[in-house]
Amino acid sequence: MAVDAAQLTSLQPVPATAADRRLPGDLAVWVFILAELLVFGVFFLSYAFTRAHHVAEFNSEQLTLNRAAGAWNTVLLLTASYCVYRAVAAARAGARSRIDLWLLAALACGAGFVVVKLGEYAAKLAAGISLSTSTFYMFYLSLTFFHFMHVLLGIVVLGVLWLRARAGAYGPANLNGLESGASYWHMVDLVWIVLFPLVYLLR
Amino acid sequence: MNHALAGRRRGTWTWLALLGATGFAWWLGGESVRARSAVPLLLALAVAKGVLVVREFMELRAAPARWQLLLVGWLVLVAALIGVAYYSGVR
Amino acid sequence: MSETFTKSMARNIFYGGTVFFFLLFLALTFDTQSVLPKRDNRAAITPAVVHGKNLWETNDCIGCHTLLGEGAYFAPELGNVYKRRGPDFIKAWIKAQPTHAEGRRQMPQFNFSDSDLDDLVAFLKYASEINTNHWPPNDEG
Amino acid sequence: MQFKSQAAAKPYFVAAIGLFVGQILFGLIMGLQYVVGDFLFPAIPFNVARMVHTNLLIVWLLFGFMGGAYYLVPEESETELYSPKLARAMFWVFLVAGALTILSYLAMPYARLAELSGNNIVQTMGREFLEQPLPTKAGIVVVALAFLFNITMTVLRGRKTAISSILLLGLWGLAIFFLFSFYNPSNLVLDKYYWWWVVHLWVEGVWELILGALLAFVLIKVTGVDREVIEKWLYVIITLTLITGIVGTGHHYYWIGTPEYWQWWGSVFSALEPIPFFAMTVFAFNMVNRRRREHPNRAATLWALGTGVMSFLGAGIWGFLHTLAPVNYYTHGTQITAAHGHMAFYGAYVMVVLTIISYAMPILRGRPCNSPRAQVVEMWSFWLMTISMVFITLFLTAAGILQVWLQRVSDTPLPFMVVQEKIGLFYWMREWTGVVFLVGLVVYVASFFIKGDERPA
Secondary structure, eight states: OHHHHHHHHTOOSOOSSGGGOOOSSBHHHHHHHHHHHHHHHHHHHHHHHHHTTSHHHHHHHHTTSOHHHHHHHHHHHHHHHHHHHHHHHHHHTTOHHHHHHHHHHHHHHHHHHHHHHHHHHHHHHHTTOOTTSOHHHHHHHHHHHHHHHHHHHHHHHHHHHHHHHHTTOOBTTBOHHHHHHHHHHHHHHHHHHHHHIIIIIOO | OHHHHHHHHHHHHHHHHHHHHHHHHHHHTSTTSOHHHHHHHHHHHHHHHHHHIIIIISOGGGSOHHHHHHHHHHHHHHHHHHHHHHHHTOO | OOOBOOHHHHHHHHHHHHHHHHHHHHHHHHHHHHHGGGTSOGGGOOHHHHHHHHHHHHTTGGGTSEETTEEOSSSOBOTTHHHHHOHHHHHHHHHHOOOOOTTSOOOOOOOOOHHHHHHHHHHHHHHHTSOOTTOSSSTTO | OOSGGGGGHHHHHHHHHHHHHHHHHHHHHHHHHHHSTTTTTTTSOHHHHHHHHHHHHHHHHHHHHHHHHHHHHHHHHTSOOSOHHHHHHHHHHHHHHHHHHHHHHHHSOHHHHHHHTTTTTSOOOSSTTOOOOHHHHHHHHHHHHHHHHHHHHHHHHSOOOHHHHHHHHHHHHHHHHHGGGGOOOSSHHHHHHHHHHHHHHIIIIIHHHHHHHHHHHHHHHHHOOOHHHHHHHHHHHHHHHHHHHHHHGGGGSSSSSOOTTHHHHHHHHHHTTHHHHHHHHHHHHHHHHTOSSOOSOHHHHHHHHHHHHHHIIIIIIHHHHTTSHHHHHHHTTSHHHHHHHHHHIIIIIIHHHHHHHHHHHHHHTTSSSOOHHHHHHHHHHHHHHHHHHHHHHHHHHHHHHHHHIIIIISSSOOOHHHHHHHTHHHHHHHHHHHHHHHHHHHHHHHHTTOOOOOSOO
16 A cells, blocks of 8 residues: 555656645645745846946956855755755655665755855955845845855755655655755755855856 | 667766856956946846756756746846846946 | 654754854854954043933933934934034924924924033033944934 | 623623723823923822833723633634632632732832832832832732633643634733833943833733734734635734744844844844735735625724734834834934834734724624624724824824934934923824824723614615
8 A cells, every 4th residue: 555655656757636646745845945045036136236236346356256266066956956955865765774775875965065165255354244244245144144044944944854854754645744844945046056156156 | 668768968068068058158247348238148048047047957857847937936036136237337 | 745844953953054044143142242442432432421321211201312323213314413513403402392383293392401411512522532433324314 | 692601701802991091191191291381290290100101001901802802712722711719719810919019119219119119129219111010020020920820721631723822922022021120230231221121022022922822812813814724824924024023122232232233133134024014914915805704793894903903014114214224313312212112002902802892702702793783882982093193193204303413413412301391292193182082092992882683784
């Protein structure tokens, strides 16, 4: 029976009827995700339209950012997202032992992001750059720090999921918590996908 | 278990595609490329990556259509307005 | 409904979200505290200014006036009054109250000593030199 | 009434309404002083009238919150109040302290009061809304602690619901953030920075938890909708409130000497503050539409819906109007702020307290609801007060727009007092509308004395 259920829920192709369509995770987390996307959206557009008034300043100061660090962080976040995705898939398939391994891998990637980001901040701090240095740096620090805090929260969430997965909490019949946490983490990734080109690349 | 396997493969391809797109975007954002011509391409890449995350990783592909619409709509709207802002900044 | 919606998840997000945004607020507060010395004119806080602020408070000036835009909106903004009117005018004005002009808004007589008035002016001068991001838009406050 | 000790709420509600009347009378005095400047001078100068007006508001809302808590918590916890005696004692302490404070404002010059009450020990007086003398401030802390002890013990002893825990969190937050009123550095910028930790984190933070809990409680009672549904939406709404409201404090940090980046942080977050209020309105209407019973107390339902709509208008829309930094640069410290303040306080906090009173008071007086005739009168007072508040807000907004234009935007800015005279007409209209509000309030009080057939409507 359990295997049947597992196979049913792991059916990846789009369900045939609208009734089969299901939102992964809890509605509450999705309301939260929408609110967060709204905040980030407004912040992104504030950056973009402010830049339009200070093109030269933004362009020259943007070149002082560490693009490679930004790219590596993108890779780390995407990989973490992939690991989280695999953890959910493992839970659906009833492969309990693999859930916490994938989560651990995701946590490692998240930690990698934190290390790279702290390195970047340390370099900027050493150069005497702060929120009050210029409009560009204000945005750079505000946007990335706000996102950075989301990564930290995401790590806490993944950590809780990992502990609970080790205790055997998740399986085909109990996915709500895992899917909710996973959705939150993917949101952190999604936001970075826009943030990285916006702040580091677009000139 | 075939479906599960197909799902995993799909996820892996998604991940690889995202990494490839990131590498391309990083190259585009480098100083060797004329920045202005890269703007639409970089925005399009960001939207494409976002759509992949929304549909595959977040699994909204299999959720009621309104959720996918909301998130992809957010992506497209934000990217489009960023584009507008960039071109309004041209002098 | 194709959605799961549980109270425990809503509760966890409430507590998590609240802590998160409060920590963010604390982080910004921390940065603000470290930047303020460059903006808040603290070097100018002499004992006279401290006493002037005390007089400002114990006579409830904020009950009619605004100071940096905060207070009551019954009487003029005083954050920039030092620049608008200068020290002598301020002292003469306070001494001359109330005007008893019929139907006009009245300011009480506070019976300040001359040194009190000096301290009050010192406080207003200090306030006028705080970096307020160019607010108010003009001298009229 | 399910629990005998809920009766502790009754004197709190009575006192709240009494002080509300006082608040409005002093509001009318101030409104008249705006146009007839020497009215009652020097007996009651404007600043004294204003202190009385705002402090009475705070005190009566606190009475309302405490009464609401004493009514709600035993019912939610399904147990008698930990100590009804303590509740009664604290009522008298708070009432006497409040009355003495107000009388002392009126009886002597403020500086003399400061001297007599030991302000030189810890200098806390003379800051907007925190004008209370030191003994009063200390008294508030003592009363709050005794009250919180009583309520917390009751909750701990009985059933724990989402509503009671959110209410408790809000009340504890209220007490904790009040402690910042004792911090008054001579550095004006720091003074103002942490002053907002009381004022903003109260009204756009922890008070909203109290508001949400009271509203959700009444909605469960009058609609019969499943508690589970109401409580999970309550969590979602207060989450939205706090994630926008906490960093939204930044909209007060644009021009008081704090760093420039607050203009961005404050604008971004407070621009989203209307969302939770909108959600609350939708939520209230939704629950009433999905009601599973026709509760005979229609007046309470009206107040509950009114709270949703008016807090959205007052706090949400009128707040948004001037919350963005580039707009606020011109509107900061003008009648626009006064307009927003009036409707927001009325729509959110006055109305939620009247909601819980409207629901609980008939029960405390031994009947499920008031007679249809009394309810009709109460609903008249709802419309009179609410509509006149809308017009007070509109007139103040008009006055504010003109003020901004003449005094701030114009190429040849006019002095403050010259502008005040030019916009006198709007102050007159506001004053007359204020009289209508007072009429509404009198009608409201009268509704308590109307007998009639007590059969449900």
